[in-house]
Amino acid sequence: MNNIKKIEEDSNQKTITLLPIEDVLITGTIFKELHDPYKIIPDIPVPETEEAKLLHEIQGLSIAAIDLNLYLDVYPRDAKGVELFNAVNKRLETRVKEYEDKYGALSLCGSNMKVPWSWLETNWPWLGDQ
């Protein structure tokens, strides 16, 4: 994934700078121009387990995906935006599959459920990294 990509809006050719996907969990957005923090926030602690690390990566990719999703809702003809959305989603799918193969289901969309029922094997989100 390129660190910085430019998307041209079909309407006024405004260029948009994107932040590296790796930073999106910290910034909460992939759009550099919209990154405007209120306070400097201490770095989120580095995950202690492989599982938490993978989940953080999934969360970062999910945020990048929703951010591009909302952008494309408003600018549906932006080809570069669609291309990037597909790339992010492909990466997300790979990571989710990797996670689910190891730790259990994150959704009921997959077809690799096991016995005991994989849906119960993953942590409940509100309990935090356990």
Add this chain to the structure above:
Amino acid sequence: MWMYKKYLWYPINIKKRDLKLAKVIVTQYGGPYGELGAALRYLNQRYTMPDDRSKALLTDIGTEELGHVEMLATLFYQLIGGASLEELKEHCLEAHYAQHGGEIFMTDAFGVPFTVANIGATGDPIADLAEDMAAEEKARATYENLMDLTDDPDVLAPLSYLRAREIIHYTRFKELYDEFKNQKRMLRK
């Protein structure tokens, strides 16, 4: 329809119980500028939006907000998690305990239960999008107020994340609002 994903938008791992903070953070769960109101507002305003883009934007932001409701529930739950009866009493949470035991509940910071009475749905896309922009700004301001009230990095980081999302949502709503407003002006000429 909706499907559930079994992970939060942003990791929340609070190590230090803080009942005082829980009592104010709850407003972003069930208060007037909170996430539950946001989710219901957008998902309820979709039906009369004039084009596919606005229908999509309200659906997708409304859906994202449902995940933020879960984040606020998690913040509240982890902040009061495992508190003793003594601790609850110390922070005047007897009323909460009497009605909800150890469960969480949607109220504002004053304990007033969640209400949809203040959610707008006019059927006018310009009026509704203007309300949505205001809702995002009010939520952003509330997150900043909450960030002023804590120095726990485990709480600040998710609050900062949620605040960042308000800015994105505001921007997208405004882009459509400006366009619809312009179109209306052109039609009148």
